[in-house]
Amino acid sequence: MTEYAGTKSLDAEIVLDFIKKNVTMDYTLNKFGSPHNSNYSVTLNNTFRNLPFFQKIIQSSTSVGIMVLLTIPIVFVMPIMTFCTERNWITNPKIQYNYQKILKYSMLSTRGMYEQVKDGELPEPMLMFCISNNMWFEYELSGEYQDKIKSVSLKRKFITHYVFGTYPKQQQHGWNVIFEFTDIPKSGSCILRHTA
């Protein structure tokens, strides 16, 4: 057994290159994050943090105001809607749509929105994004991504969870948004926005 350890005991991005026959440990992005949260703390371009102080206050107060205005009715409406949807009592799509729009704006004001972008030539006629919830997502295609699109799917993502590290079970772990193309797109882009 051979170990290839980094010289620093810090989080690193690691690349094992089979052509160059080397392994690279990259600590560059550590300075943008916190060692206490190695999975989600690195922030590259925080436009909110760079805003002037008063603009920050106005932005956050507006967001909190919307959150409060939406949260109060949602607290009362949500149990009723959940009760009704579980029994398939809501058959009017307009009610369903309006209710989900309110939930969407509530989530956007409290937890924000994520955006993922893929552009340029793809290695295969398929593109997949992982999202944590299926509350709402929006896609925008351009160039050959738009010309060659075949289907857009929202599918449950399943992974194997080994309970106590031993007993396997297939468990859902968020959702996949899958774009299938008639041929490999060589140019263009795909933007995916979704609730956090």
Added chain:
Amino acid sequence: MDEKEINVEILNADTINVKHLNVETHDVKEEDITKAKKKGSFFGDPILVIE
């Protein structure tokens, strides 16, 4: 929430195919297909929105 999988087969949108009692397929208008190739949004419960 009653979560369902959504699958919009853009090329075969003219056909209605009910594969299973829990699977439903809706027709999508030709003009909406053109719009959906550019932009669209989904709600998980499930609603497809083409503007």
